[in-house]
Amino acid sequence: MxxxxxxxxxxxxxxxxxxxxxxxxxxxxxxxxxxxxxxxxxxxxxxxxxxxxxxxxxxxxxxxxxxxxxxxxxxxxxxxxxxxxxxxxxxxxxxxxxxxxxxxxxxxxxxxxxxxxxxxxxxxxxxxxxxxxxxxxxxxxxxxxxxxxxxxxxxxxxxxxxxxxxxxxxxxxxxxxxxxxxxxxxxxxxxxxxxxxxxxxxxxxxxxxxxxxxxxxxxxxxxKNSVGAQKVYELHLRDRESIPALAATLAGYNGVSKAEPTGDGVRVLAHGADGLLAEVLAAAGPYGLRDLNITEASLETVFIQLTGRDLRE
Amino acid sequence: MSISTLPISQATHEATPGKWTVYGRAFAGLFVRDLYVLRREMFPFIIRVCMNPLLFLFVFTYIMPHMSGGAAMNPTAQMAASGGGNFSTVLLPGLMAVAIMFSGIAAVALPLSQEFGVTREIDDRVMCPLPVGAIALEKIVFSSLQSMIAAAVVFPLAYYVPSTPVAAHVSSWPFLLAVLVLASLVAGALGLTIGTAVNPKQIGLIFGVVVMPITFLGCVYYPWAALKGMPFIKYGVLVNPIVYMSEGLRAALTPGAHMPEPLILGMLCFFLALLTWLGMRGFLRRVVG
Missing domain, CATH: 3.40.50.300 (P-loop containing nucleotide triphosphate hydrolases)
Structure with a gap:
């Protein structure tokens, strides 16, 4: 060394x-x-x-x-x-x-x-x-x-x-x-x-x-592999009260390794099953989906998983 | 402890030199760099050194003695009358002492405050393979070189500009040399102490708060022996290192009354030790977290 x-x-x-x-x-x-x-x-x-x-x-x-x-x-x-x-x-x-x-x-x-x-x-x-x-x-x-x-x-x-x-x-x-x-x-x-x-x-x-x-x-x-996902869907919702419920629903989907509530929506970690995005959109629609970000799993994702915070915060 | 046994030597291609060789070369490297920069900036350096004594001499030892009816304002006449030697002779060592002291501040304190405050160049310098204290020491040593050049530049000015004759002769070269070297080192140590103690934002203030008082109360414009009528001032000024610089040069270069020579050398050594210690401590505190 x-x-x-x-x-x-x-x-x-x-x-x-x-x-x-x-x-x-x-x-x-x-x-x-x-x-x-x-x-x-x-x-x-x-x-x-x-x-x-x-x-x-x-x-x-x-x-x-x-x-x-x-x-x-x-x-x-x-x-x-x-x-x-x-x-x-x-x-x-x-x-x-x-x-x-x-x-x-x-x-x-x-x-x-x-x-x-x-x-x-x-x-x-x-x-x-x-x-x-x-x-x-x-x-x-x-x-x-x-x-x-x-x-x-x-x-x-x-x-x-x-x-x-x-x-x-x-x-x-x-x-x-x-x-x-x-x-x-x-x-x-x-x-x-x-x-x-x-x-x-x-x-x-x-x-x-x-x-x-x-x-x-x-x-x-x-x-990045340790996150167990390739894609991160960041859902921003209008209806904040039902965020935990939606997270629970999404977590059960095939291809989702984790779905966790964030301040104004749900973060879905997915290992890329076909058609998953459409299912997620359909599920989130009724809760007033405002915006959706899709990113590749990155070191930032790892950091968020470890600390619950953003690198820039 | 010898480092040549440590694994650092294994992968370096040349034989690893000993600790003191490494330190010596780094110290020499720093000195060569400073010399190089000084050589390039010789002209501004000379201007800086000359301006103050030149104007001072011109006004007080040339213009004033020439003024018609200026005898009342003429310190030369009065001093000669009171038996303290003529003013030009008093000024010769005094102005040399100021040049020495000021070079220490200009060579160490001002650049250091800039490096601590703005440029952070010092952060690179302390990455040299040299103990941090030795880096501070190099600054003192190099500054003393500048002080000696400054003193050598001021001497002919103070000798030839005055219209009244200057009585100067060297009775003991070793004593002159000792005073010159010690005074120059004290000036560098003073510069280090000021540069590390003063907040970089307030460095401009030191002219008013430090440089002016130590100059005017430093037996520069009057011999210490002439203070005999004012014991309060006579003993008060003894805390000022400039007193020993100007009195030392006065003793070495001019005839007439001055402080005892052993006292001068002793006090210069004392201030050198004190200011070096204070300056090094400040330097270490500034650069090592």
């Missing part, structure tokens, strides 16, 4: 005591892309900050590539690359200088640093903007420079905190490609996200995290 987290807890004391991380265990295999998926405030960033030596845990251990990151923060940083949520590029230096000096900080000779900078600028298609300053870059480009800089010292693990926050869809896809390419270099990636598409698309394994605890951890496919 390249990242091993055991019994991690972080309690912020103050006027109000806040338990940001509440007993997390994690194991990330070398070469994996591992995702921490959860809503804002779930404890993802705190977990990553502890792994990257920026926050001291209240309890628990973190080992990165065999080094105890809590006891030997300075040395363990050699194995860690970090891309935080915000742009931390050195504003006084150009893009290529940002990468070059990063290499020097990690003990490269000047010649090695120069060669590595050239190679990374090329790899991340930054060749045209080498002399630009960070303030002149778009969000997507700055993100790419940050990733290039973070892996410049050839870390074993790259931590990405909310890598697609604030990126436009196009930049996000470009970022995904860049992250996938890291796998070929043998770099393990740990990322946090609250976009379930991102976790689904990018990650080999995902831990769903809420209130500082890991609720479930598996491959995205296995997590």
């Amino acid at each position: 390249i990242v091993e987290v055991r019994g991690l807890r972080k309690v912020y004391s103050g006027k109000q005591e806040v338990t940001a991380v509440d007993g997390i265990d994690l194991s990330v295999k070398p070469g994996e892309i591992y995702g921490l998926l959860g809503p804002n405030g779930a404890g993802k960033t705190t977990t990553i900050s502890i792994c990257t030596t920026r926050v001291i845990p209240t309890a628990g251990t973190v080992r990165i590539a065999g080094v105890d990151a809590v006891a030997n923060p300075a040395i363990s940083r050699r194995a860690i690359g970090v891309v935080p949520q915000y742009n931390t590029l050195d504003r006084a230096c150009t893009i290529s200088e940002n990468i070059y000096f990063h290499c020097l900080f990690f003990g490269f000779s000047r010649a090695e640093a120069k060669a590595r900078t050239t190679q990374l600028l090329d790899q991340f298609h930054l060749g045209e903007r080498t002399k630009a300053y960070p303030s002149q870059l778009s969000g997507g480009l700055a993100q790419r420079v940050q990733i290039a800089r973070a892996i410049a010292h050839r870390p074993k693990v790259l931590f990405l905190d909310e890598p697609s926050a604030g990126l436009d869809p196009q930049s996000r896809i470009a970022m995904w490609e860049a992250v996938r390419a890291l796998r070929e270099e043998g770099i393990t990636v740990v990322l946090t996200t609250h976009y379930m598409e991102e976790a689904d698309e990018l990650c080999d394994r995902v831990a769903i995290i809420d209130h500082g605890k890991i609720l479930v951890e598996d491959t995205p496919a296995a997590l």
Whole structure:
């Protein structure tokens, strides 16, 4: 295991005591892309900050590539690359200088640093903007420079905190490609996200995290299978009083694995029997069906099943 | 503890260097980066260093002595009359001390408050393979270099601009060097303390609340010995580190009465230890959760 987290807890004391991380265990295999998926405030960033030596845990251990990151923060940083949520590029230096000096900080000779900078600028298609300053870059480009800089010292693990926050869809896809390419270099990636598409698309394994605890951890496919359905019908009804009755009726249908009341209707998890939609519509019609959403079962469905809440709430 | 035995070394292709080599290289890397940026911004740096002493000298040691009937406003004449040496001679070490102190604030406190408040560049810097305290130390050391350059720039100004002759001679080079280095380090430590203690939003206030008082009450424009008629002020100013910077340079560069030399060096060491400790503590609190 390249990242091993055991019994991690972080309690912020103050006027109000806040338990940001509440007993997390994690194991990330070398070469994996591992995702921490959860809503804002779930404890993802705190977990990553502890792994990257920026926050001291209240309890628990973190080992990165065999080094105890809590006891030997300075040395363990050699194995860690970090891309935080915000742009931390050195504003006084150009893009290529940002990468070059990063290499020097990690003990490269000047010649090695120069060669590595050239190679990374090329790899991340930054060749045209080498002399630009960070303030002149778009969000997507700055993100790419940050990733290039973070892996410049050839870390074993790259931590990405909310890598697609604030990126436009196009930049996000470009970022995904860049992250996938890291796998070929043998770099393990740990990322946090609250976009379930991102976790689904990018990650080999995902831990769903809420209130500082890991609720479930598996491959995205296995997590989606655990719901036992391919489709989710979200029924919105005018007549709210009879919602439980309708849910009970629908649950008995062939092809329905689960039907549960929601605030203003019923959520039906179906494993796609022919003609089921028509039956569901017919049953819901008398209760004043206002609207119907059909989606594929996703990690979001898994999250809702586990917490009863939406990822965005 | 040796880390070369830990598994981190297994997969790195080159031989893993020891802990101190790693730290040393990271420290040197940070220093080289700062030097590089300073070299590129040399012109604004020189302007910043020169402007205040140049104007001060021009007005008080050139214009005023030349004013017809300006003798009443002329501090030079009065000081010479009271036997405290002429004003230009008093100003030479004083303005050097201000330049040293201000460089510490401009090189550490202002950039730090920006990094804590807006840019968060510091978050990347603390990911260097170096203990966080050493990153703060690098800031102090680099700032002291800037302070020494600033002092070297101010010296010729303070020597040549005044219309009255400046009496300057070095009696002991080792003492001058010790004062210069200690004062510059104290300035960097002061900058670190201010930069980490002050809320980034209020950093503009420190000019009024900190820089002005420590300058005016720092024996910059008058020698400490001349305060003998006012014991309240004479002993009150001793809590101000700038006093030891200006008195130290005064003792090293100019003739006339000044504070005892061992006291100066002792107090500079004391303030260096105190401010470094405060600054490091503040830095750690800011960057490690």
